[in-house]
Amino acid sequence: MNFNIEEAVAILSRTPQTLTSLLSGLPEGWLDCNEGEGTWSADEVVGHLIDGEQTNWIPRLTFLLEEGESKPFPVFDRFAHLSAERRTTEQKLEEFAELRTRSIERLRAIIETDDLLERTGTHPAFGTVKARELVSAWVVHDLTHIAQIVRTMAKRYKTDVGPWVQYLGILNR
């Protein structure tokens, strides 16, 4: 397929509302459960998505367009949210939605023409990457974390489902 920035934005722009529909007002048992030691709750995943808006996606895209391949992207701390100050899930959902709206405005402003999507930069771990690969990864990163949240919540009922466990593959991942 040919990468199309409006199709990417169609997903990026829906993620905050999807997470709010799924999580807003849920009992804490759903928001705070995780998959075991070292795994993240739904609440923590939203914190991680906030970090991504602040320090990963748009900052890296801007860096790529300004620096090209001359310098690698600054490293993104994937665990920063775990030491952030305590806010409610509700506050995090609102903050994520505001940040994402601004990120999309920035994305549209800096990708003025499609040829900019072919520009390259240097990822610290895997070398040369294109702007459109970064935007695609951003989209898939959203979808990955929605999947993580629903899988984490599903596992809370792993024993509750009784014999249905054998039909519900998500419980065994």
Add this chain to the structure above:
Amino acid sequence: MNFNIEEAVAILSRTPQTLTSLLSGLPEGWLDCNEGEGTWSADEVVGHLIDGEQTNWIPRLTFLLEEGESKPFPVFDRFAHLSAERRTTEQKLEEFAELRTRSIERLRAIIETDDLLERTGTHPAFGTVKARELVSAWVVHDLTHIAQIVRTMAKRYKTDVGPWVQYLGILNR
């Protein structure tokens, strides 16, 4: 944990709005892509969820409370939606939301007291099941299919993400 019907309803009642937030108005490329031969697109998953409301969850729960273990549940056709008449994703999302609202009303009406959740019935494949296991399975079934939809959509960008594929585990499931 102790199964709590209001916590189950908290998920069941959010699924239609979550799917609408994720899918409503998306370009068809996202709604119609699948994971390959014999797999379902997001649009087809919504059709399957409609079938579940009509012929699986509440009908089986009602059957369990009326018949106990004397007769197995009628078999649920998990592929019925593939032969259903063609409707738009938008229409399916609306239909699912209406059916789910009614299902939750029925659930609250028939589970008058918590002890009814301990009642048993016979599943055609795996024998004795409790009412609360059926309701739990319904919740996890929702979450499974949300995960399926986002995984299916993510895979559309499997090559687009370039080297990020190695960081995005969802693309390799």
